[in-house]
Amino acid sequence: MRLDSIDKNLLNVLQDELPLVSRPFEELGKGLGISEEDVISRVKRLLEEGVIRRIGPIIDIKKLGGVSTLVAMSVPSERVDETAAMINEYPEVTHNYLRSHRYNVWFTISASSKERLEEILGEIKKLGYELIDLPATKMFKIRVKFDMK
Amino acid sequence: MDDMDVKLLKLTQDGIPLTPRPFADTAKSLGISEEEVITRLKKMMSMGIIHRFGASIAHRAIGIIANAMCVWDVPSERVDEVGRIIASFDEVTHCYERLRSNKWKYNVFTMVHGHDKGECRVLAERIAKATGMYDYEILFSERELKKAGVRIE
Structure with missing residues (x-):
């Protein structure tokens, strides 16, 4: 465009x-x-045209008592699509990227409570793939803005 | 934060109406005044519940196609200093310290964006020089599998 x-x-x-x-x-x-x-x-x-996704509030779930984490998962390439489809069904999964690494599926979960986060993680673990849970311990920067010249 | 605040967030989180008076239209569906909608939104912004009220942009649509996650192994006692240096780079949008584990030695995570992979590599090397942290890996995104905003249910 x-x-x-x-x-x-x-x-x-x-x-x-x-x-x-x-x-x-x-x-x-x-x-x-x-x-x-x-x-x-x-x-x-x-x-x-898909340049703007929406205009609205960007919510900080932590301020509402929510919790989030980053998960790295090792999924055989022929299983990526079906696995991603299952993971993405959770509205709490906000971002999911396929990355070039042994751990190839990387997604973030933002849940309303610790219990809900554990529940989702528990269900995803049942898929049987090796995964690492990487909760943030400190935030240095979040600024999603790009200057268009 | 009361029930009306929650209703207001739920009603607007997928996007406000694109009309001359979007908050008046939102107010109508909630049975409150336009002024009250604006006051509540401002209050939630000052409380930090709303991090920002504005447009979410699809970066791929504007040519920002390379997105890389750079992960760094930073000694715990230098994390604060290194985190601040990395955060000062304009091309870095996110920088977090995350829990190490026996499966994953890297503790500082940064998202960098560029027009291509080369730009991301050059940036990672500049960060390495600025921080003295040369033990890092770049994980390029091959495909976006999902991207959505944080929602409340």
Whole structure:
């Protein structure tokens, strides 16, 4: 897809924050020098094209008493698709990547409680593949933003 | 945090309506005022429950196609210092210390992004020089199997 310079500016601003005001798209438009209507139609197009996944709250589950972890699993390549499909069925599994390593399936679980996390891990262990549970002990950085020039 | 906050999060976590007054539309479905929706969202942001309110971007769609996880074996007494240095690199989006185990010796995990694998390799080497930590591995992503936001059920 083609992004013009206004699209790129819009994406840069929207990645940071949608203003929490009555007419947020009008507010964004003011900064970009375009109308509210233009902002909304651009956002709709970027959503349709899959550039924007959604506009909404990014929730910090830990603040709600939740827990998360990273799991590395060693799955034979011919079993990756079916295994991933089973793992991905859990809404608590937020990211899952196939990586080039002996441990090839890497996924994160964000659950509402320690008990729920253990339950999911227990079920996944039953698949019989070697896995490592890698809970974070310290967070140094989380910043998912890319400047588009 | 009360029941209405939870309802508000559930209603907006998959995306707000793309209308001139999205919070008024959200308010209508909850039976509260637009002002209350905005106040509650601001409150949850200041409490850190909402980490950010904005757009989630599909990085692959904008040409950021190489994503690598770099893992480092850092002596425990140097983790804080090394973590801070790594976090200062713009191309690093995530940096965590994680539990070591007998199956896995690396304790510092970083996500790096680039337009291609070469960019990620160069960056890892720059980080190694900056920190003096040369015991690392790069695990490139071959395929995205799932990517979703954190949701509450």
